[in-house]
Amino acid sequence: MPNAHDTRDAELAAEPRGRDEHDDAPRRTHTPWPVPSSAVVASFLLSLVGLGLSIYLTIAHFAGAHILACSSTGTVDCTAVTTSPQSYFLGAPVAVLGLGFYVLLTILNSPWGWRARHYWVHVARLVLIGIGMCFVLWLIGAELLIINHVCLYCTGVHVVTFILLIVITRVASAQLAREQR
Template identity: 45%
Template sequence: MSTTTARGSSLGTIPWLTLAVSALGVLVSAYLTYEHFTAGTTLACPETGVVNCMKVTSSKYSELFGVPVAVLGLLFFIGMVVLSLPALWRTASPWPARARLAGVVVGVVFVLYLVWAELFRINAICLWCTVVHALTLILFALVVIRVALPPLEG
């Protein structure tokens, strides 16, 4: 199998992977949003020690300008689901690809800020938040790989 063929076949899966990762991100972010507004303790995460979801999700860093970070994550992933729809991957317009790339760049910058806050300000890590962070990084990698590789022929 040639390099071009291997690249072509992997490029065909990237749009579907971004859709799946984005949909999973919607689910986890929706759960975190629900927990934020219900002040729930069902986070299935320890509440003592370094891993402490409650400490993270109720800290001053759990909101940005009065908007819950969980809601921002939910909106981010909903937007990425829309931008990951097959029709928007196939369109000749450059705007969906640009919006996808801009979205994941902003997402990664925000993840870096949140990880910094967890590690150096809150002194605790939220497992559910870490899932969202990982999904954002995976989404970033997929979009950047798709942008870097030549388009599919045919």
């Protein structure tokens, strides 16, 4: 059976703690996510998947397309896609550009990136995914209309980028409006 001393300790523990004259530290308050936590988690995990695929495609670019675990006959032919002239953009390998894109996007879509108080971090996320999706559309067109082959790993990156576009644009207006206040 609890005694009076135990009861008083429980009451004190339940009371909100105010600042006293010896407490110079600012009080930490829980800052809610500026967007749904599901969007934060989904965008971060999708960015990690895109980063993994981009790393694999970059390794394949420099080590030789023969390491790609993908068909090399028929419509699905990763080697034909990753060794085509369209696998370069302005002299840079598309795989390396994708890797850089996903490194930046993973940082911006990390929980810390979503909590950033700088308005331009959130603008950069939206602009980057928009540029990435335009590039994906160009690459899909190149695969289907010029190369006449499809790379499954590239398609994985395209799908991840498209889903990220949906996730990010769904929360962008609320995010940017909140950050401007």
